[in-house]
Amino acid sequence: MHLFQKHFCAIAMSMWAVSAACAAPLVEPTLHIKPEAGGNGRVALTLDACGGRTDTRILSALVENKIPATIFVTGIWLKRNAAAVEIMRAHPDLFELENHGGRHVPAVDTPQKIYGIRAAGSPAAVLAEVESGAAALAGTGGPAPKWFRGATAEYSPSAIAMIRKLGFKIAGFSINGDGGSLLGAKETARRIAAAKDGDVIIAHINQPTHAAGEGVVQGLLALKDKGLTFVRLDEADGVGNNGTTD
């Protein structure tokens, strides 16, 4: 995606027409939490619920092992997964629900596709995605969301500035745990188990039929065995790049 855009942009520039496609390239911001002084280290687990269903293998493991997590939910997912939402709301000590948008469209304000998903395509559509996600969450009776993560976790820089103005911090990550839920169980477990003090892990909790979910559970249990502490984004100082948190 990045390469294509840069290439296209170069062609457009050489033809003396600076088109809208030459807007700044998309960014995939990182996020870290402040490392722990002493101790075995802290990591933040973030799980996206883009659409679809609930991976109860993961949800049950989190509850049974008392592993806190920040769950990024869309309006679409909230509508279809009332039972899972109820479990999460029943464990406010474990689950923080944050904003993954209303309809799971990338927070990119120019028309294009990212991993095959059509971007919001305009500033107004980005605004609608962020605000409808927050409104859907408010409808479940929990605290107002403070963090936003767009579909595909890629953004146009101008969209980042806009979302920050709305009052949200933007949640990047430092470890891609499950490769969009498409990795096998073994590789997913290996990636997550490799997390170190200060890392922010991203994985998915909405693909119950994928092998990756099994790997998410294995990786988390390995981290727990090593004595790492799990924190949520609302209790850690998250530091991101590309103007996502400052």
Ligand SMILES: [Zn+2]
């Ligand atoms: Zn998503």
